[in-house]
Amino acid sequence: MExxxxxxxxxxxxxxxxxEGNKQYGFVVxxxxxxxxxxxxxxxxxxTKLSTPTWLPTGVSGLxxxxxxxxxxxxxxxxxxxxxxxxxLLRHNLWGYRIFLLLTMLMGSYFxxxxxxxxxxxxxxxxxxxxxxxxxxxxxFHGLHVLTGIILQTIILARSxxxxxxxxxxxxxxxxxxxxxFVDVIWIILFILIYVWQ
Numbered sequence: 710m711e712x713x714x715x716x717x718x719x720x721x722x723x724x725x726x727x728x729e730g731n732k733q734y735g736f737v738v739x740x741x742x743x744x745x746x747x748x749x750x751x752x753x754x755x756x757t758k759l760s761t762p763t764w765l766p767t768g769v770s771g772l773x774x775x776x777x778x779x780x781x782x783x784x785x786x787x788x789x790x791x792x793x794x795x796x797x798l799l800r801h802n803l804w805g806y807r808i809f810l811l812l813t814m815l816m817g818s819y820f821x822x823x824x825x826x827x828x829x830x831x832x833x834x835x836x837x838x839x840x841x842x843x844x845x846x847x848x849x850f851h852g853l854h855v856l857t858g859i860i861l862q863t864i865i866l867a868r869s870x871x872x873x874x875x876x877x878x879x880x881x882x883x884x885x886x887x888x889x890x891f892v893d894v895i896w897i898i899l900f901i902l903i904y905v906w907q
Contacts, residue, residue: 766833780823787816
């Protein structure tokens with residue numbers, strides 16, 4: 710009788726633990742599926758570039774690399790900043806968490822602004838040859854992910870003002886942070902393919 714009562718009491722806790730693990734597993738599977746999409750784009754870019762004699766559009770000698778490099782440093786640095794936000798939350802420093810998270814959002818927003826400025830100054834468009842199409846497709850698809858990351862960060866920042874929001878754990882913060890790291894790693898690969906390998 711006593712054993713069955715203990716089992717009954719412990720069962721909900723075990724169920725919650727499994728549910729948390731399932732959430733994390735599901736999110737990792739989602740990121741892996743996103744990776745497959747980006748890897749397909751990367752493969753298409755590499756194969757097309759290697760097999761196209763005139764890669765760059767007519768009149769375009771190459772891409773300017775200075776501003777994209779600055780944007781890259783800012784975006785990659787934001788991964789460290791969101792990590793500091795996570796650490797602050799684990800130490801129950803709620804305002805430190807909010808400040809670091811807001812800083813991450815600002816850095817991501819600056820990256821998108823820099824990308825918009827770059828797009829506005831380019832001498833080719835989406836329909837200007839294979840390079841133009843792939844350039845805008847890859848950078849635009851990634852930019853959409855950056856925007857999604859900023860929206861997720863806005864949500865978890867707003868939720869941090871709800872009393873008791875973190876009583877059941879920090880899964881939303883963990884998932885958002887993991888997504889942001891993923892976006893940053895993808896950009897590093899894109900930056901090497903598009904800007905360094907010209």
